[in-house]
Amino acid sequence: MVTKRRAGRLPEAYLPLPPATFHILLALADGELHGYAIMKGVAARSEGSVRLGPGTLYGSLKRLLKAGLVEEGGERADPERGDERRRYYRLTQLGLSVVRAEARRLDAMVRAARRKKLIGVRPA
Amino acid sequence: MSAERIYRLLLRAYPPDFRAEYEREMVLLFRDQCRESDVRTIGFWAAVIWDIARSAAALRAEATRTVEVIMKLAAILTVLLGAFGILGAMNEWGAASQHAGTYVLAIVLGVAASLLLLGAGVAILRQKRQAARLALVASLVCFVAARLVFPWMSIFLQLIGFVLPVGLLIVLYWPRKSSTLGAASIVLVGLAVPQLCRAQALPLGRWTGSAGPMDRPAAYPFTLDVTAVGDSLQIMLHPETGDDYRLDAIRLRGDTLGFTLLLAHALPPGDLPGGAHGVRCMLLRQGDRSYTGTCTGPDGMRSDLRMVPPGSTQAADTVRDLPLTAAQRQSLRSCSTPVVRQGSQGAGRTES
Numbered sequence: 001m002v003t004k005r006r007a008g009r010l011p012e013a014y015l016p017l018p019p020a021t022f023h024i025l026l027a028l029a030d031g032e033l034h035g036y037a038i039m040k041g042v043a044a045r046s047e048g049s050v051r052l053g054p055g056t057l058y059g060s061l062k063r064l065l066k067a068g069l070v071e072e073g074g075e076r077a078d079p080e081r082g083d084e085r086r087r088y089y090r091l092t093q094l095g096l097s098v099v100r101a102e103a104r105r106l107d108a109m110v111r112a113a114r115r116k117k118l119i120g121v122r123p124a
Numbered sequence: 125m126s127a128e129r130i131y132r133l134l135l136r137a138y139p140p141d142f143r144a145e146y147e148r149e150m151v152l153l154f155r156d157q158c159r160e161s162d163v164r165t166i167g168f169w170a171a172v173i174w175d176i177a178r179s180a181a182a183l184r185a186e187a188t189r190t191v192e193v194i195m196k197l198a199a200i201l202t203v204l205l206g207a208f209g210i211l212g213a214m215n216e217w218g219a220a221s222q223h224a225g226t227y228v229l230a231i232v233l234g235v236a237a238s239l240l241l242l243g244a245g246v247a248i249l250r251q252k253r254q255a256a257r258l259a260l261v262a263s264l265v266c267f268v269a270a271r272l273v274f275p276w277m278s279i280f281l282q283l284i285g286f287v288l289p290v291g292l293l294i295v296l297y298w299p300r301k302s303s304t305l306g307a308a309s310i311v312l313v314g315l316a317v318p319q320l321c322r323a324q325a326l327p328l329g330r331w332t333g334s335a336g337p338m339d340r341p342a343a344y345p346f347t348l349d350v351t352a353v354g355d356s357l358q359i360m361l362h363p364e365t366g367d368d369y370r371l372d373a374i375r376l377r378g379d380t381l382g383f384t385l386l387l388a389h390a391l392p393p394g395d396l397p398g399g400a401h402g403v404r405c406m407l408l409r410q411g412d413r414s415y416t417g418t419c420t421g422p423d424g425m426r427s428d429l430r431m432v433p434p435g436s437t438q439a440a441d442t443v444r445d446l447p448l449t450a451a452q453r454q455s456l457r458s459c460s461t462p463v464v465r466q467g468s469q470g471a472g473r474t475e476s
Contacts, residue, residue: 053175
């Protein structure tokens with residue numbers, strides 16, 4: 001549950017996000033996921049450059065839950081894996097706003113780098 | 125030993141509450157990793173250990189942030205105690221019937237120390253650590269100075285004045301770095317603690333004194349044995365002639381000492397106590413550390429009384445004034461001067 005205090009805080013107040021946190025929020029933007037699915041999603045999206053271990057992943061999730069950016073979506077077995085019940089996590093409205101704000105911030109930085117021709121010109 | 129078992133052992137690096145919440149999920153995730161990786165490679169275990177070392181350290185550091193919450197509570201307490209210290213100093217001022225130079229200085233120092241303590245509490249609340257440290261050290265210095273010029277503070281005020289600032293200084297410096305200032309404050313409290321034991325104290329040992337009718341030179345000499353019994357003070361009055369008395373209902377507040385004289389021994393049934401039994405005395409501390417005042421009997425008769433602490437030159441003078449033989453005089457000198465030395469002798473406390 002997002003407390004009144006958290007709800008009153010602007011998304012920009014959470015920025016900049018640590019890379020692992022941004023990747024987790026980005027993964028959860030697709031919908032509810034359990035820990036292993038988040039880990040796989042992050043590894044796939046970053047083409048293997050970001051690998052979250054269980055400690056880093058659950059440490060970050062703990063902080064995100066506390067900050068009200070993520071909430072638990074209950075426990076159930078993964079239909080694809082069909083094993084033990086797993087805890088699922090999803091973005092809150094605040095978490096969505098924060099990941100959007102961080103994406104905008106990074107986008108602005110990338111555009112600034114492009115203007116200075118530090119990275120390639122965006123293809124038309 | 126299976127990889128999962130090793131992993132469970134490694135998970136002990138995490139704070140217990142985190143483990144209770146996430147251990148099962150982490151083990152499930154580790155199982156998934158094991159299915160997709162070769163657990164026999166060094167690379168796999170290096171990644172596992174790196175992940176645990178990094179995240180466990182961060183989580184443990186977060187757990188210690190509860191110290192900050194405790195610091196906030198301590199800061200609020202400091203503000204309240206600072207205010208209490210100011211009120212205590214004002215109360216002390218009101219309780220005193222004479223305002224000698226050193227007494228005024230002690231009160232001013234006490235108020236300054238309390239104000240600085242209050243400021244330190246506010247600084248901690250506003251996370252101005254450096255300002256808080258300076259205020260605490262200054263408060264400590266003021267309090268030590270006040271205690272030195274006026275040794276009759278209540279034990280509670282002294283605990284606030286000494287122990288609280290030093291405790292806060294230790295917390296404010298630890299564990300970031302050691303510092304000369306922090307070390308100096310710890311040394312300061314080490315020196316101050318023995319002084320604390322002398323709170324609300326009368327020097328122990330054999331006092332001398334005299335009593336007599338109001339405004340009359342004739343005096344009845346006596347000696348007083350001041351001893352500490354546990355946390356209390358026991359004072360026995362031995363007149364040169366007649367029965368011994370014990371001092372009852374001793375009150376030491378500000379520079380005023382009050383007590384009631386009661387016969388030291390039980391009377392046979394039917395006998396009524398006479399002499400000085402039931403006399404209530406109220407004495408004022410003088411500049412030479414002696415106490416002088418008046419005693420009022422149950423019948424309203426009043427007399428003067430003077431008590432001179434051991435170890436002072438006044439004690440010897442008083443003994444000299446008394447109608448004693450040379451041997452008796454020497455006996456009193458030998459039992460008072462070497463036995464009780466101001467600052468080196470233990471002392472008992474009175475009720476305040």
